[in-house]
Amino acid sequence: MAPSKRTSDYVKSDLDHVIHPVGIIGDESDVVFTGGRGIMLQDTEGREYIDGTAGAANVNVGHGRTEIAEAAMAQMKELAFYVIFRNMSHTAVVDCAEKLDELTPEGLSRFFFCSGGSEAVETALKFTRFYWRNQGTNKFKVIGLYEGYHGTTFGAISAGAMGKGRNSKGFEPLVPGFLHIPRYYCYRCGFGLSYPECQTHCARYLEEVIKSEGPDSVAAFIAEPAQGGGGMIPPPPEYWPIVREICTRYNVLLIADEVITGFGRTGKLFALEHWGVKPDIMTMAKGITSGYLPLGAVAVTDEIHQGLKTPGSPLPHLLTYSGHPACCAAGVKNMEILVEEGMTENAARVGEYLQNQARGLGELPLVGDVSGIGLMCGIELVADKATRKPLDQPAKVLQKVLVRCREKGLLLRTFGDRIGISPPLPITTGEVDRLIDILGPVLAGLEAE
Numbered sequence: 001m002a003p004s005k006r007t008s009d010y011v012k013s014d015l016d017h018v019i020h021p022v023g024i025i026g027d028e029s030d031v032v033f034t035g036g037r038g039i040m041l042q043d044t045e046g047r048e049y050i051d052g053t054a055g056a057a058n059v060n061v062g063h064g065r066t067e068i069a070e071a072a073m074a075q076m077k078e079l080a081f082y083v084i085f086r087n088m089s090h091t092a093v094v095d096c097a098e099k100l101d102e103l104t105p106e107g108l109s110r111f112f113f114c115s116g117g118s119e120a121v122e123t124a125l126k127f128t129r130f131y132w133r134n135q136g137t138n139k140f141k142v143i144g145l146y147e148g149y150h151g152t153t154f155g156a157i158s159a160g161a162m163g164k165g166r167n168s169k170g171f172e173p174l175v176p177g178f179l180h181i182p183r184y185y186c187y188r189c190g191f192g193l194s195y196p197e198c199q200t201h202c203a204r205y206l207e208e209v210i211k212s213e214g215p216d217s218v219a220a221f222i223a224e225p226a227q228g229g230g231g232m233i234p235p236p237p238e239y240w241p242i243v244r245e246i247c248t249r250y251n252v253l254l255i256a257d258e259v260i261t262g263f264g265r266t267g268k269l270f271a272l273e274h275w276g277v278k279p280d281i282m283t284m285a286k287g288i289t290s291g292y293l294p295l296g297a298v299a300v301t302d303e304i305h306q307g308l309k310t311p312g313s314p315l316p317h318l319l320t321y322s323g324h325p326a327c328c329a330a331g332v333k334n335m336e337i338l339v340e341e342g343m344t345e346n347a348a349r350v351g352e353y354l355q356n357q358a359r360g361l362g363e364l365p366l367v368g369d370v371s372g373i374g375l376m377c378g379i380e381l382v383a384d385k386a387t388r389k390p391l392d393q394p395a396k397v398l399q400k401v402l403v404r405c406r407e408k409g410l411l412l413r414t415f416g417d418r419i420g421i422s423p424p425l426p427i428t429t430g431e432v433d434r435l436i437d438i439l440g441p442v443l444a445g446l447e448a449e
């Protein structure tokens with residue numbers, strides 16, 4: 001659709017009225033988007049950009065899929081809304097749950113719907129505590145990872161622990177009963193160890209913490225199968241099987257937060273499939289609709305579902321927009337496209353190519369670590385490659401990278417001192433080459449300064 005105002009009018013009006021998530025209050029917007037097709041976006045000035053981030057790593061099937069818009073519109077015309085509280089239902093939510101049952105790992109067959117990732121995490125945490133209380137136990141503690149990102153509602157920021165309290169500062173006190181352990185980032189091991197001699201100590205350490213806290217008090221371990229907001233970092237291959245075994249042995253629920261990794265992003269439909277591990281609870285959002293409408297979901301096993309029942313009492317958790325019909329219809333069409341067009345397989349194949357090409361940038365003196373899985377890739381910039389000394393002013397340097405890439409038609413994200421690449425899943429190897437051909441010279445140019 002052609003913009004109805006001039007760019008400067010949009011920018012002024014935006015400044016006057018829009019509060020931007022993680023925006024610097026009082027700063028002008030520098031790009032105003034109007035449209036998108038495939039992996040490309042356009043702005044009000046008619047400029048074209050490669051969407052190297054798939055929005056917020058959520059536009060999995062790519063931009064401009066009118067079939068999804070049509071499915072949502074058809075649903076709105078038929079039944080725009082009704083609540084599914086208590087035992088009421090509608091066809092859209094049933095269709096969406098059936099589709100999820102088809103795609104999610106075996107054993108996860110019950111779904112609670114919400115409007116996004118933070119709500120999915122919040123729901124998973126509440127289910128966890130309610131489940132254990134219902135079993136007559138006092139298990140309430142939840143263990144998460146440092147640099148884990150699970151969203152920004154209170155439970156979600158309590159479960160996560162982004163760098164130096166970045167997302168929780170000023171909002172304290174957080175929810176009690178949350179603990180954190182070092183994550184699986186081998187380049188900067190929280191235990192000062194080296195892989196593989198460490199024998200994946202970061203995973204085994206979970207057992208030490210469960211024992212020291214008392215297994216009777218620990219309800220769940222929550223983590224992303226590969227970290228997204230923490231910088232696009234995959235775990236070593238042994239990590240998840242070890243964690244699964246510890247959780248099972250100590251009767252601790254395993255919550256996999258697949259909000260960013262789900263729906264093909266890593267080259268499998270859900271990332272834990274890479275390591276043959278099944279969670280007890282799984283959170284989903286983002287790629288469930290590829291961002292065409294807001295939707296999130298929590299999947300639980302039959303056992304957890306049974307354990308949430310209290311004879312004669314309703315489940316005390318509700319959201320008006322649980323199972324919103326148009327969002328569910330968009331979700332179903334999106335999942336059909338994802339599967340029918342083999343996008344997960346493409347993410348595996350082109351993802352491997354992306355990781356190889358990005359590793360090539362590791363030759364540059366400013367690049368410390370390059371890691372990732374499928375179509376999520378993170379590049380850490382350092383002040384000194386030999387000693388791994390971090391940048392003195394990461395925000396300033398990475399902002400330069402973002403701006404210069406954008407001037408050359410490439411959109412990327414940053415996470416602390418890491419650059420994040422997470423394009424839509426239908427990207428081709430040729431388009432990966434274009435992306436690297438922009439990013440490489442920008443990084444090389446920084447070194448020359």
Ligand code: PLP
Nearest residue numbers: 116117118149150151228259260
């Ligand atoms: N969990 C993970 C792993 C995420 O990456 C995110 C968002 O980036 C969330 C939860 C929160 O999702 P939302 O922003 O939809 O609330």
